[in-house]
Amino acid sequence: MKTHILLIATSLLTANLLSPAKAQFPVMGSSTQAKALPGTAGDQSPKGSGKIIGYVVDSTQTKAVEFASIALYNKTTGKAVDGTVADEKGKFALTKLAPGEYRVLVSFVGYRSKTIDNLNLTNGQTVDLGVIKLPSSVKTLEEVTVTGQAAIIEEKVDRLVYNADKDIAAKGGDATDILRKVPLLTVDLDGNVSLRGSQNIRVLINNKPSTIVASSVADALKQIPADQIKTVEVITSPSAKYDAEGSGGIINIITKKNSLQGLNLNVDSGVGNRGSMLSLNGNYRKGKTGFTLGGFGRAMYNTITKTSLEQTSQVDGVTTMTRQTGDGHSSGMFGQYNLGFDYDLAKNQSLTAGVRYGVRNMISQQDLVTRLFTNGMAGSVSNRNVDAKNLSGTVDVNVDYLHTFKPQQEWSISTLYSRNDLTNNFDADLLNGSDVLTGRQRNLNKNVNQELTLQTDYQTPIKKNQLIEFGGKAIFRQVNSDYRYLQAGPSGNFVTENNNTLGELLYHQNIAAGYTSYTYTTKQRYTLKGGLRYEHTFIDASTRESGTLGIGNYGVLVPSVNASKTIKGTTVKLGYNRRIQRPGLQQLNPNFNAANPQNITIGNPSLRPELTNNVELGLSRTIKKTFINATFFGRVTNNAITQVRQPSDTLPGAIVTTYQNIGRQHAYGTNIFANVAVTSKINIGLFLNTFYTSLTGQAMSVDGISETLTNTGFNVSGGSFASAQFKNGWGAQAFGFMQGSQVQLQGRQGGFGFYTVGVKKDFSNKKGSIGLAAENFLSNRFNIHTVLNSAQFSQVSDVYLYNRGIRLTFTYKIGKMTMDAPRKKARSVNNDDVKSEGGGQTQSGGAPAGGGQPRQ
Structure with missing residues (x-):
């Protein structure tokens, strides 16, 4: 689920950087703030009545690629002048375009980008690019895997995230084996978990509580297979959105989900x-x-x-x-x-x-x-x-x-x-x-x-x-x-x-x-x-x-x-x-x-x-x-x-x-x-x-x-x-x-x-x-x-x-x-x-x- 939200955020951020008209909703919670690319959000592009439309699909399945990013470049200057995001059916439209010669770049995470060159647009003209097929990018997936190998720890404003899905030694074990390896946590041999020396913590599973955890954290952890855990979130400073309970903090165990x-x-x-x-x-x-x-x-x-x-x-x-x-x-x-x-x-x-x-x-x-x-x-x-x-x-x-x-x-x-x-x-x-x-x-x-x-x-x-x-x-x-x-x-x-x-x-x-x-x-x-x-x-x-x-x-x-x-x-x-x-x-x-x-x-x-x-x-x-x-x-x-x-x-x-x-x-x-x-x-x-x-x-x-x-x-x-x-x-x-x-x-x-x-x-x-x-x-x-x-x-x-x-x-x-x-x-x-x-x-x-x- 988090992966999917990340993909959406990536596409929206790309569109925001490319289109001042669409940069309305910044990504919250990030420690960095998006800056406008030269010649895009900082400049006012000349307007006209031209239009470019198209439809983005997966090249192997003829299936819509939702939220694909479309960037429009001026071919003479090489600068981005507009951009948008495809809808849930893969359709997109770039409107109010001035006459000129353009280049279109279509991209999405997990696919190889595709460039369409030599687009000559006149005032009032509509250019239909038809079906644009994006092939899967095996190379990109391999690079993502390597990056994940290196980024074991992620930091957010109120928590530390441990990526547990790289643990090969925990196969056949339970959640206790994973939590022993998470920074800030200690787990004794009975499975009792401490955060900074305090056992007064709250353990959630996929953001959900369970009465079994209320009865015994140690026994509850034995019921969760280690190889089904994707990440462990250690929330040391919970916000007001979380229940007031858990004086030591909150541990949220995220299991692997498959929404394909x-x-x-x-x-x-x-x-x-x-x-x-x-x-x-x-x-x-x-x-x-x-x-x-x-x-x-x-x-x-x-x-x-x-x-x-x-x-x-x-x-x-x-x-x-x-x-x-x-x-x-x-x-x-x-x-x-x-x-x-x-x-x-x-x-x-x-x-x-x-x-x-x-x-x-x-x-x-x-x-x-x-x-x-x-x-x-x-x-x-x-x-x-x-x-x-x-x-x-x-x-x-x-x-x-x-x-x-x-x-x-x-x-x-x-x-x-x-x-x-x-x-x-x-x-x-x-x-x-x-x-x-x-x-x-x-x-x-x-x-x-x-x-x-x-x-x-x-x-x-x-x-x-x-x-x-x-x-x-x-x-x-x-x-x-x-x-x-x-x-x-x-x-x-x-x-x-x-x-x-x-x-x-x-x-x-x-x-x-x-x-x-x-x-x-x-x-x-x-x-x-x-x-x-x-x-x-x-x-x-x-x-x-x-x-x-x-x-x-x-x-x-x-x-x-x-x-x-x-x-x-x-x-x-x-x-x-x-x-x-x-x-x-x-x-x-x-x-x-x-x-x-x-x-x-x-x-x-x-x-x-x-x-x-x-x-x-x-x-x-x-x-x-x-x-x-x-x-x-x-x-x-x-x-x-x-x-x-x-x-x-x-x-x-x-x-x-x-x-x-x-x-x-x-x-x-x-x-x-x-x-x-x-x-x-x-x-x-x-x-x-x-x-x-x-x-x-x-x-x-x-x-x-x-x-x-x-x-x-x-x-x-x-x-x-x-x-x-x-x-x-x-x-x-x-x-x-x-x-x-x-x-x-x-x-x-x-x-x-x-x-x-x-x-x-x-x-x-x-x-x-x-x-x-x-x-x-x-x-x-x-x-x-x-x-x-x-x-x-x-x-x-x-x-x-x-x-x-x-x-x-x-x-x-x-x-x-x-x-x-x-x-x-x-x-x-x-x-x-x-x-x-x-x-x-x-x-x-x-x-x-x-x-x-x-x-x-």
Whole structure:
């Protein structure tokens, strides 16, 4: 879609440069401003009554080439005197021409230009050029491919764009593999994503939200095949058009779209020692109607985890030390299936609809051995074998309408219904020190998250260098969570436990929002984009245990300002925005995850939103073959939602993790990225992220006394990647990433490393390829060492990950597609307003995913 818009913009810009009469609608958002060519927009050409008409078609298909550029040159002076753009039928007309001898140049992206010489025009004469056939330009396409190889990073006034479709090592992987390579982002080994150290971000897929992302970003990314991702947009300073949610920023994943004419089917597959995948995607378009049908399935297996834990807690003068070891493995099936439809109601109106279903089935098993020591004396030894199920089914249905009045003036209506059914259950066999079964435990947790969104947007240009946007949005959201704890003896039926047996959360959250945004580009090439957004949130929440929670409604006014200017080849960007972060499902869910009773997780349905002020300064420059980007940022968050741990007052030696609005969080740092185009086919990239963070706040201790918590420190991560294209369709790529330990409110979470290399061979007919990729092959395992502590507890944990892998990939295209005209499709809904799981902590003590809380 973006490619098609670019083609239209290119043609319009060409026409604007050539014809003063038609240069009414400049391209907005560009850091440069079109200047008139000598002898064209700056001069008044002599007028007459002559006319030149014609019809531009594809030479191989006798099909109209829409929006082709037609330039008229004076043959004597060689200067351009007029120009126009063909309509949707390929027709064009140059009118009010003075007598003379002319030359016509017809061009369009993807075709070889055609020149018609020796046109002698007299006053009042009409010259019909008839059908002008443009042949395809294979050479031009090859040059575009090489350019794309070099331009991995694109910069816009409010975002950084990473072109992911060049990644050959990610075949057979998922979106997590791609996001690890995007500058400004860090992704831990559980798939939790951070932007400049903040996990309070919003992830969109093709500008659309999904309830599965609201439930768990990490699990949602596993459902997106890596080789279907075209670009990743990192929006560090969102404008007022975006929802106010996402204090760290917004990540928009754009998947590959095919809007060409004809029918085709793409087959992608991969098999490895730890996972396999199969993807089938079909596209059909005829005239005004287009359909897409696709499916993706991925299996994960042979995932082994070993853990060790030592923690000490003090409650009522009794010191309890826990020593625990765990051995586990997990397997999973992920799938995503979609059906799309688009129809051009008229020349300037379009309708888009789609249905997407996502499924996630994660099964994990872990054997835990726990030894307790009370005041230094050895106590009980117990074994616990846990089987956990993390199951999810998500349905997204959207219908969108777009009406384009003229270039950059458009009105859209977008609707979206989304529902996620999430199940987190576990069964545990309880054994004594002699491995004799003494009892069984079961936790049943059913969650439903559904939302309906209605949105309308309007934008229009003002004069030649200004654009105004405004719109409104309504979100109706409902979250339900039911849980039960059951127990049984070594045999027999399960019965309800005596304490903490039943729980239910009913959470209604309705949001009404309105915004306006203004973009202004000066003659000196300054670009300024400012906006104001207001959101009002209505909350009605209750639990079975406590009744109505009494969480008040609240409103927030969110300003945003972004400015950019290119000074002597250096682009300078300055931005400020205010963001809010509402708690997500896993922060609210009151079910306590006791799959590992020494490390319990429970949500807090009384959480309030957090409010963040962000400031950033970005500098970027291309020096010969090297692109350099450096961004300096500051972030202050009030009422921050953070994981807080404290000893249990009922279970000896246990640590309980919950979420609280702890107070204030500061972060100041820099992101540096450099890309070197060694040759047109070899790229090397380096990136470094470093920031200083300070967390401070008040939390309730186990005895009900308010405790002051504070922690500060530096967070550092970085990596490098390289890619190369060789002769005869061969290519290679390598990537490495290292993240240091991360500052937490009560300690530091351990760091980790990741690396991968891959090679690919394209078939001679360009319809398929075969590849081989290997990751973490130099070591058998990786250790994440985490140290957490407070005045009442200390915890040291080690998680050993066995993630050495290799995979073979295969892709093939069936069918043939032909060049279609650029078409502007209806916009879709963006819900950027729910906090993800946060914390991003690998579960200490080897607690398996599931058991009532989505993976952390």
